[in-house]
Amino acid sequence: xxxxxxxxxxxxxxxxxxxxxxxxxxxxxxxxxxxxxxxxxxxxxxxxxxxxxxxxxxxxxxxxxxxxxxxxxxxxxxxxxxxxxxxxxxxxxxxxxxxxxxxxxxxxxxxxxxxxxxxxxxxxxxxxxxxxxxxxxxxxxxxxxxxxxxxxxxxxxxxxxxxxxxxxxxxxxxxxxxxxxxxxxxxxxxxxxxxxxxxxxxxxxxxxxxxxxxxxxxxxxxxxxxxxxxxxxxxxxxxxxxxxxxxxxxxxxxxxxxxxxxxxxxxxxxxxxxxxxxxxxxxxxxxxxxxxxxxxxxxxxxxxxxxxxxxxxxxxxxxxxxxxxxxxxxxxxxxxxxxxxxxxxxxxxxxxxxxxxxxxxxxxxxxxxxxxx
Ligand SMILES: *Cc1c(COP(=O)(O)O)cnc(C)c1O
Numbered sequence: 382x383x384x385x386x387x388x389x390x391x392x393x394x395x396x397x398x399x400x401x402x403x404x405x406x407x408x409x410x411x412x413x414x415x416x417x418x419x420x421x422x423x424x425x426x427x428x429x430x431x432x433x434x435x436x437x438x439x440x441x442x443x444x445x446x447x448x449x450x451x452x453x454x455x456x457x458x459x460x461x462x463x464x465x466x467x468x469x470x471x472x473x474x475x476x477x478x479x480x481x482x483x484x485x486x487x488x489x490x491x492x493x494x495x496x497x498x499x500x501x502x503x504x505x506x507x508x509x510x511x512x513x514x515x516x517x518x519x520x521x522x523x524x525x526x527x528x529x530x531x532x533x534x535x536x537x538x539x540x541x542x543x544x545x546x547x548x549x550x551x552x553x554x555x556x557x558x559x560x561x562x563x564x565x566x567x568x569x570x571x572x573x574x575x576x577x578x579x580x581x582x583x584x585x586x587x588x589x590x591x592x593x594x595x596x597x598x599x600x601x602x603x604x605x606x607x608x609x610x611x612x613x614x615x616x617x618x619x620x621x622x623x624x625x626x627x628x629x630x631x632x633x634x635x636x637x638x639x640x641x642x643x644x645x646x647x648x649x650x651x652x653x654x655x656x657x658x659x660x661x662x663x664x665x666x667x668x669x670x671x672x673x674x675x676x677x678x679x680x681x682x683x684x685x686x687x688x689x690x691x692x693x694x695x696x697x698x699x700x701x702x703x704x705x706x707x708x709x710x711x712x713x714x715x716x717x718x719x720x721x722x723x724x725x726x727x728x729x730x731x732x733x734x735x736x737x738x739x740x741x742x743x744x745x746x747x748x749x750x751x752x753x754x
Pocket of ligand 1 (some may be wrong): 622
């Protein structure tokens with residue numbers, strides 16, 4: 382019996398997602414103890430002590446279903462970002478939010494505009510829905526070319542994805558660029574502009590740049606805008622899977638109707654609420670990333686390794702003369718987990734997450750060894 386015959390056409394061509402290798406997996410494979418994971422842009426400082434406490438305090442409640450409406454979490458987000466609860470939704474990570482939006486809006490006849498080298502999960506959501514991804518080359522090589530993306534919009538365009546800052550390049554679009562893009566977008570024949578789905582997973586890191594735009598400022602004038610962020614990055618709750626989005630109340634209403642009712646688990650909600658209230662934790666993460674990026678840039682320069690300036694907590698660097706895959710494999714052998722970028726069509730690049738200073742030092746030491754310097 383050929384079960385493949387009944388799998389949806391749009392799912393048949395799916396390639397497995399390449400996730401950052403977990404530390405335990407590599408320990409098993411190599412039998413070495415000292416392993417550093419710099420692969421998935423987690424915050425190495427770990428979660429807020431307040432989040433840990435909230436998790437412990439809620440452990441005995443996990444026999445209950447979580448609050449389907451994430452009431453406390455939305456309330457905390459509403460207070461923190463000064464937006465009504467009706468403009469806020471939550472998901473099991475930014476990752477699920479991408480899918481919730483795709484499932485609500487994307488038809489097979491729709492075109493979705495995405496930048497080349499942008500976060501890969503958008504193209505996967507587009508493929509899942511059987512829609513058409515329109516891929517626009519980057520500007521100066523490695524940042525979203527919003528002018529070219531604007532030109533790629535047609536009457537069939539249902540949505541445009543913008544990753545700001547982008548993963549894996551670390552580049553960002555300025556306030557002026559984003560503002561001009563949003564203004565210029567034309568309405569379709571139905572009187573509605575294409576959706577702009579703005580991924581701000583690294584918002585807290587990027588906002589240290591003066592001309593970096595806060596997507597929330599554009600919500601009022603742009604009912605077609607959906608902004609989302611996550612607790613996985615600076616808040617260091619990646620393992621709990623919780624993200625949040627902001628949009629027009631009609632969009633939020635329909636996301637609420639169509640999402641799985643218990644998508645954000647009880648411990649994740651409790652930890653997220655506690656995390657929002659711990660500004661000191663965010664500050665520590667921002668400061669570490671800023672300082673350690675400077676250290677890594679300096680070391681890359683000394684080694685003559687080309688890299689891209691990053692607004693986030695990771696750096697994309699050129700692996701030449703090695704292929705990214707080869708450098709990644711050699712690094713693995715040394716106990717340092719990075720990420721090769723083949724699925725991003727960046728086969729001579731490797732992405733490294735900014736770790737603790739001693740982790741970054743180890744990475745640099747191994748890089749020197751691998752590069753023969
Ligand atoms: C990490 C990341 C996300 C979301 O991650 P979740 O863990 O699912 O919240 C979304 N977009 C980008 C660009 C990311 O790097």
